[in-house]
Amino acid sequence: MNVEIRNAGIRDLEALQYICRQTFEESYSWYNTFDNMKQYLADQFSVGQLTLELNSPDTRFYMLYKDSSLIGYLKLKFGTNRLGITQPDAMEIERIYLLKHHHGTGMGQLLYNEAMRIALQNHIAVIWLGVWEKNPRAIAFYTKNNFTPVGKQIFKLGNDDQTDFVMELIINN
Numbered sequence: 001m002n003v004e005i006r007n008a009g010i011r012d013l014e015a016l017q018y019i020c021r022q023t024f025e026e027s028y029s030w031y032n033t034f035d036n037m038k039q040y041l042a043d044q045f046s047v048g049q050l051t052l053e054l055n056s057p058d059t060r061f062y063m064l065y066k067d068s069s070l071i072g073y074l075k076l077k078f079g080t081n082r083l084g085i086t087q088p089d090a091m092e093i094e095r096i097y098l099l100k101h102h103h104g105t106g107m108g109q110l111l112y113n114e115a116m117r118i119a120l121q122n123h124i125a126v127i128w129l130g131v132w133e134k135n136p137r138a139i140a141f142y143t144k145n146n147f148t149p150v151g152k153q154i155f156k157l158g159n160d161d162q163t164d165f166v167m168e169l170i171i172n173n
Helices: 010-028 034-044 047-055 107-121 136-144
Strands: 003-007 059-066 069-078 090-098 126-132 148-157 160-170
Touching: 003 107, 010 034, 010 047, 010 059, 010 069, 010 090, 034 148, 047 059, 059 107, 069 107, 090 107, 107 126, 126 136, 126 148, 136 160
Parallel strands: 090 126
Antiparallel strands: 003 059, 059 069, 069 090, 126 160, 148 160
């Protein structure tokens, strides 16, 4: 098995758009209406939106390949600040997503480990994230990796307000 994590750039826009849309739809279409999913996918994963994010100095994408096939990605944001997380040296794990048939294979842990490596390299003091309250698999994953809940936030999907748990991990550099 050959596994590689690559930093994504503007050259990867088409592949990134595919993996973003595919993994989000696989993860959440079962719960949300067709219209809400269509609107969210169009807004958040448009060429324009992804181009803005790829060109932002505060946002980084990493694409996960297994045997030369794109199977997932990681999105990190630096300097973000939410709900009681006040450290200026914070990093958000905004997304760790895998194609559904790769869940439970250890590939998500590889993306998480990459996020940790980057956090340590950048002297990050706190990592935070939002995870949907109805996603027990993801909550268990982050709890296993020593994240603790610190609050809640609203995640807007189309016209539906959904609740995310905000979780954090303090890093002792």
